[in-house]
Amino acid sequence: MTEQPGTDADRAPVRIERDGVVATVVIDRPKALNALSPEVLRALADAFDELLEEADAVRGVIVVGEGGRAFVAGADIRSLSTLTPEEGAEASRLGHRVASAIEAFPAPVIACVDGFALGGGLELALACDVIYATDASSFGQPEVRLGLIPGFGGTVRLPRAVGLSLAKELIFTGRRIDAATAEAAGLVARRFADREALLAGARATIEEVAANAWTAVALAKRVLVDAAGTPTETAASLEVAGFADAFRTADMREGVAAFIEKREPEFSGR
Numbered sequence: 001m002t003e004q005p006g007t008d009a010d011r012a013p014v015r016i017e018r019d020g021v022v023a024t025v026v027i028d029r030p031k032a033l034n035a036l037s038p039e040v041l042r043a044l045a046d047a048f049d050e051l052l053e054e055a056d057a058v059r060g061v062i063v064v065g066e067g068g069r070a071f072v073a074g075a076d077i078r079s080l081s082t083l084t085p086e087e088g089a090e091a092s093r094l095g096h097r098v099a100s101a102i103e104a105f106p107a108p109v110i111a112c113v114d115g116f117a118l119g120g121g122l123e124l125a126l127a128c129d130v131i132y133a134t135d136a137s138s139f140g141q142p143e144v145r146l147g148l149i150p151g152f153g154g155t156v157r158l159p160r161a162v163g164l165s166l167a168k169e170l171i172f173t174g175r176r177i178d179a180a181t182a183e184a185a186g187l188v189a190r191r192f193a194d195r196e197a198l199l200a201g202a203r204a205t206i207e208e209v210a211a212n213a214w215t216a217v218a219l220a221k222r223v224l225v226d227a228a229g230t231p232t233e234t235a236a237s238l239e240v241a242g243f244a245d246a247f248r249t250a251d252m253r254e255g256v257a258a259f260i261e262k263r264e265p266e267f268s269g270r
């Protein structure tokens with residue numbers, strides 16, 4: 001799909017901003033409320049592939065929508081209207097590829113929601129590790145109002161985030177919930193008064209994580225992602241393997257030694 005002139009045509013749909021150990025992935029289609037076109041999805045997948053090449057220097061990623069009105073207002077409905085069922089399946093697979101790239105990234109990815117997070121937008125946020133939001137934000141899976149169902153992981157991750165009962169209510173009604181309700185439901189980890197506080201809070205969290213053994217943080221994320229939704233026995237065996245892997249790191253030896261010697265650890269990332 002090509003952007004209409006005078007809309008977002010003159011800008012890349014996604015950009016990466018680097019500042020120290022923090023990388024920020026900005027979805028930049030504000031005139032379409034950052035709707036997910038195929039170009040946006042491919043650019044998101046490329047962005048995380050690019051960040052993976054620098055993973056030894058990036059301790060956390062912020063994902064945010066440009067414009068202050070929306071994180072992402074869903075899949076691009078104009079694009080969806082042109083699809084055959086097979087193209088729809090391909091679009092859904094493209095969305096799942098982006099979600100997998102986010103879940104595979106070896107550091108925390110924080111969705112900073114400022115405005116609407118709807119449909120594929122909420123699903124993108126759910127693929128991230130943590131969701132932070134401004135008070136004015138809202139969340140929903142309105143696909144059924146378009147004759148669709150969630151196609152970017154919403155039927156998988158929303159029940160995990162808020163429980164099956166509320167997930168079914170949101171998916172069946174297409175209703176939007178505000179940030180306070182989303183926080184109370186466990187969908188949003190922290191709320192902030194405005195965009196500036198939101199981004200500052202996400203940065204502070206990443207810097208706090210960066211002070212830890214990021215080998216352990218990466219291991220914990222891998223276990224949490226791989227174990228999600230699996231039977232308890234499977235999840236437990238994944239944790240056992242991850243715990244054993246931690247003993248193979250220099251960081252574990254350094255962390256333990258630093259505690260015993262009553263000094264600050266100096267983690268190497270090995």
Ligand SMILES: CCCCCCCCCCCCC[C@H](O)CC(=O)SCCNC(=O)CCNC(=O)[C@H](O)C(C)(C)COP(=O)(O)OP(=O)(O)OC[C@H]1O[C@@H](n2cnc3c(N)ncnc32)[C@H](O)[C@@H]1OP(=O)(O)O
Binds near residue numbers: 091
């Ligand atoms: C091969 C082709 C592939 C095509 C798709 C590729 C991506 C696929 C991704 C994987 C699968 C995703 C599966 C997902 O589960 C499906 C969905 O997400 S379906 C869409 C769900 N979202 C919605 O239904 C929300 C739609 N928007 C609204 O309800 C309202 O815009 C709003 C958010 C409540 C805000 O309302 P207002 O404040 O009144 O603002 P406007 O409505 O005037 O919007 C401003 C402007 O933005 C345009 N716009 C908003 N949302 C979208 C959108 N989702 N797609 C396209 N454009 C959108 C709106 O049209 C306005 O533009 P203008 O008319 O001014 O040009």
